[in-house]
Amino acid sequence: MIILLSSCFLVETNDILDFNIVFKENYIELSWNQISSAEKYEIYKKGINDNEYKLVANVNNKVTKYEDYIFDPHQTYLYQIVYFKKNYVSEPVEKKITIPNRLPSKVSIISPSEGSTISPKNFKIIWNKPTDKDGDELEYTIVIKENNVVVKSDKVKSLEYIVNLNYARTYTLRIDVSDGYSLVKGDEISFNTQDIPISLSTPQLNISNVSTSSITLSWENINEATKYEIYRKNNNIYELLSKTSELQYIDKSLERKKEYFYKIRAIKEENNDIVGISNYSNEISAITINYPPEIPELIYPSNNATGIDLNEKLKWESFDPDGDKIKYTVYFSDNRNYVEDKKENAKVAENITEKEFLPKMYIKNTYYWKVIAMDEYGDVSESDIFSFSTKDIENTKPNIDIPEQNITENSTLNINLINYSYDADGDDLIFDLISGPGTIVTTNDSTNYIYYADYEASGIYDVTLRISDRYEYIDYTFTIIVENINRSPNILSHSVNPVAKYGGIEVKNVTLSWGVSDPDGDNLKCTLYLSDDITKVENNDEEVKIIEDYDKNTYNLENELKYQTKYYWKIIVNDGKSYVESKIFDFTTKEEPAIIYIEDAQFKINESNYILVNLEKGNDVGGISFIFTFNSEYINVDINKGLSGVEWLFDKDNIYFSKVTNGDNYLKVDIVFKESYSIFNDALLKIYLNGIKNTNETIIGFSNAYGVHSSSNKFEIDYSDIAKIQIF
Missing domain, CATH: 2.60.40.680 (Immunoglobulin-like)
Incomplete structure (x- = not known):
């Protein structure tokens, strides 16, 4: 036991000793305040479980710091410091410190390297041993993730780890290290595994059945294959549809009358991992079935019927086996060939949903008709052609006489057809435009033929009208002659150069330019006048005519102009039928240098x-x-x-x-x-x-x-x- 004695001297305030104690990674540092007139300091140390202090240092009065490099990790120590002054020994000052844990360094991964591609089966992960200053036993945690989800986590004390991963994946790897006191997380790296090896034979894909809503695929067994992946094209991209261990697959709930494309490949699985694949099969397609509507049954009038009233409707029946909505097109004419050939002039109804239609008919005529049914998918069925004859009634055909019509371009022809028509029986007349320009407008008071002739309409036109008294009709043709109206050419003032705003024009090599156009597309000829005498330009004086019958829009003056002179100019444009004269433009030449x-x-x-x-x-x-x-x-x-x-x-x-x-x-x-x-x-x-x-x-x-x-x-x-x- 060490006995510390003290004298009876009075202690001054500035002789009170205090010290700090800290751990500095590799040593314990003690520092204290300097005591005036102190001769030396003694430092004592003991472990927390020791009975006695031991003297570890004796330093002179100029030293106020001590570094102790002798310690055991994770232990607690007590320190005392005393100082000596003449015949005086101070009371010991005691402090305690526990050595903190020193963290191991991060794990450095050797294999795999960042971004590398590895074989995923029995792959050995290797890393360097971290540095641990405390010499603690280290334990490692291996963390492997895919898509940020942990797929493997394990603890080992060795510097390597064997793992089995999946093919064709991207993984991240982190290795953490623990010294038993603290955990140090490692840096995360990314690596890839090799593509699945092609080790299986290529299957041959077949279509074995097609219905309105399903397609059945089939193929032969592939040796070692455990499953088959079925792919279907969607927006030109093949997507995985299903996996099956069977040798056929039924794709259900499909749209009718739509083409679907498929391919498959065989796979080999072990422990829920694909370890082998085949190449993709042949691409194959099929169109789901759509049943067209039933052939329309023509009900009325019956075939070869006679004496049919003009107000009788055509009637038929049809249905769709798939339950689709049906639309009907009706062809009707007194010319059988028109109906057979489905001519536009025989199409009297289109896309109607009713199963009856009243066409326009006349007495003492034989008519031919048929109906085409079309479902929502565009599939059609056509009926046979039936014929019938309308009743025979005493009637006088209407009459009309329209003389030749002469108008000019940019004018409207308006003929009240009633004024040119006659019906001996006093029947009301109906007018239809069969061919030719114009239109027919019917009001309560009149029926008018109207035609507007624009500036491109000059020529001779035949107009055919059909005039009916509801029982019979006649077709009548009259002629319209449209006379050409010439439109004058245009001078584009914004394209004229030079003009007054351009001052200081050169006197040599002067170019005049202008813009002209003709709404009728006529060839244009220009006459150019230029003078410093505005009166001569105004009066089209021959003396100042520069050029005439000129077909370009620019002209280079041959003669040199006078300096600092105001010139006046204009153009006259002729299209061969009329002419237009521009306003007078002016410009001033530059000052003579x-x-x-x-x-x-x-x-x-x-x-x-x-x-x-x-x-x-x-x-x-x-x-x-x-x-x-x-x-x-x-x-x-x-x-x-x-x-x-x-x-x-x-x-x-x-x-x-x-x-x-x-x-x-x-x-x-x-x-x-x-x-x-x-x-x-x-x-x-x-x-x-x-x-x-x-x-x-x-x-x-x-x-x-x-x-x-x-x-x-x-x-x-x-x-x-x-x-x-x-x-x-």
Whole structure:
């Protein structure tokens, strides 16, 4: 036992010892407050179940921290610290610490690797042993999922695990590790299993029976097959319909008269897992049966009946074996061939559901008729053709006489047919349009034939009418002659160019353009007038006619126009029958450009010389800017003369602003005047130059130039002139 003695000295407040104790992963750290004048510190330690403390460290007064690397995992320890000061030994201060569990590292999976494809049977999962600083015994939990559902979970203490999985699947794998105190989850990886091996023979699929609502499939037995998968096509994609161990399958509850496609494959199962398959069978299809309606039985009038009243209805019977709703089409005519051939003009009723129909009949006629029944699936049955004769009654046929009708395009012909008809018996008349244009409109007061002739309708038309007094009828044909009406051509003003809004038109190579159209599609010819005298254009003066009978929409003027002149122009368009004259358009040509020029000269080498820069046709010149160019191999600017080599020849007091910029091969001059000049042909300024190398010829000129009016509007300057300089 260690006995700690203390003296009777008074202890100052700042001599009270305290310390902290923490675990730092690999060691236990003790830290304390420094005691003034302390000579040393002693540190004692014992296990929670030990009886006595043991001295583990003796440190000097400058040390306030101690690291203890000797400990057992998961144990609890007690520590005491005392300090010594002269003849004084402090009371021990005691603290306790339990060593926390140190987690093992995550499991690192060796096989399978992320995204790999493996053979699923007796597959060995392998992983590396994690690091555990406490040396604990480790246990592993293997978690395998498919579609986020756990399909396998097991615990082992080895570093490998053998598993049986299914073919053609995607799985995730995670391996967790436990040291008995804590669990560390591993990272999840994904892997695939191989496709099911094709180890079975391919079945041959057959159709053995088809009904209105079912199709029976059959096939031969395949060796080692335990089941068969039946697939049916849906929206061009085969979907699994069923599995069976039988050698046939009945697909039920199908729609009638619909084609279905099938294929199958054989499979081999072990422990609810497919371990072998065949290739898919042949594709086969069948159409479910639909029974058409029964052949309609014609009931009335009976075949070859006579004396039938005009108000008697045709009657028949039919039914559908599948219970479908039936619609009927009736063919009826006094021409048997029309009924046999099912001509449109013999079709008197279509898609009716009643089993009777009253056709339009006339006395003393023999008629032929038949009925076609159609069910909801489009299957039909046709009756035989029956005939009958209507009764014989004394009657006078109606009469009509319509003279030839002449109208023009864009007009309507309206004929009151009653005014042109007659019935000796005073019967009311019924009118039908058999052929030709137009329509018949019946009101309480009249029956009218109406035809509107549009602008494309010129020509001759025959119109056939049927006039009936309900007992007999006549067919009557009259003629309509539609006279062509010419429509004038159109001038499209929005396509005209140039017009007033376009200012500053060039005087050379001017192109006039316009748009024209003709509603009748006629070929158009244009006549063009152009002048600076509007009166001549207005009066179609021959002197200003540029071109006539012109069939294009653009024209390039051959002659050069005058500068700064307002021109007037128009076109006349002719379709051969009529003409249209445009309004008068106008445009203004651009201002005539001024001309800047220089003259040829001879320079003596190494002597100051000058050239004159001249301006011609400069009206209202408020400023000028130009770039003078030269070859610096032979010439340079004498910047000691004038303003950087430039001397203005007009009134210098009128210069508001001037700037001269010297470059390697150019001189840029900008001048603005207080009051504008009109310069018609005068020298503006001198440019002083030095000849620096002999030459028979070097070129000087301008690379740009423009002027400004007093209104601040720019005007164009022709700067194309050059001069030749000889230096000797």
